[in-house]
Amino acid sequence: MLRIKNVESGYGRLKVLKKVTMHIRAGEIVTIIGANGAGKTSLLKTVSGLIPARSGEILFDMKEIGKLPPEKIVFLGCSLVPEGRQLFAPMTVKENILLGAYPQYRKKRGDQVREDLERIYGLFPRLRERERQLAGTLSGG
Ligand SMILES: Nc1ncnc2c1ncn2[C@@H]1O[C@H](COP(=O)(O)OP(=O)(O)O)[C@@H](O)[C@H]1O
Ligand SMILES: [Mg+2]
Structure with a gap:
């Protein structure tokens, strides 16, 4: 369902993800564990398109999403629930x-x-x- 292959990304000159590869099958629940600053959030942001993948490929349901903007990735059914309480306060x-x-x-x-x-x-x-x-x-x- 989600195939991440040799993905690299980061912020400016800082490279955070270095050749990350992982496969997640439909129905699987996968947990990513690592120290503070290890790059867990950066990986999720890269998959969601919030920060661009500089190289490698990201396939969701066999479709390459590595270069798509976040809103297109969401429409394909791949969503990120962000950490923190990011609610719309004036809405119910x-x-x-x-x-x-x-x-x-x-x-x-x-x-x-x-x-x-x-x-x-x-x-x-x-x-x-x-x-x-x-x-x-x-x-x-
Ligand atoms: N917006 C940002 N700009 C620059 N560096 C960042 C930014 N967000 C995270 N980083 C850096 O990227 C690295 C990985 O951070 P992050 O993905 O948040 O780690 P984790 O979620 O595993 O704690 C850290 O060195 C962090 O300082
Ligand atoms: Mg984090």
Whole structure:
């Protein structure tokens, strides 16, 4: 499903990823472990197109995504959930969740979105209780 081969990337003169290769099959859950500054976030940002891969290839479902902009990669179904609480504070909890489903709406998959929302509410019932609350008023926990 995701094939990363000899990928290199970094920031300016700093090369962070040096020939990173990994394969992730459909249904697999893969964890990347490493010290602070090892390059875990940089790897995820490179796969998502937020920082460009300088060399190597990244294939998602057999399609080369290494040179695509982030929004195209998201539309293919490869998304990054960023660390930190990057919520849209003036929007409600439900609106924040639905924004994550925007590509599905664009593909006219409203039924799928409703089904996904129910699944998420099943996993995290508090979200349903607070779906109308403004995200900026949630406590950090
Ligand atoms: N925006 C940035 N500009 C310059 N250097 C960065 C930037 N983000 C991360 N780095 C550097 O890239 C290296 C890897 O960082 P990062 O991918 O955040 O590591 P990790 O997520 O494993 O803690 C570190 O040396 C870090 O200082
Ligand atoms: Mg990190």
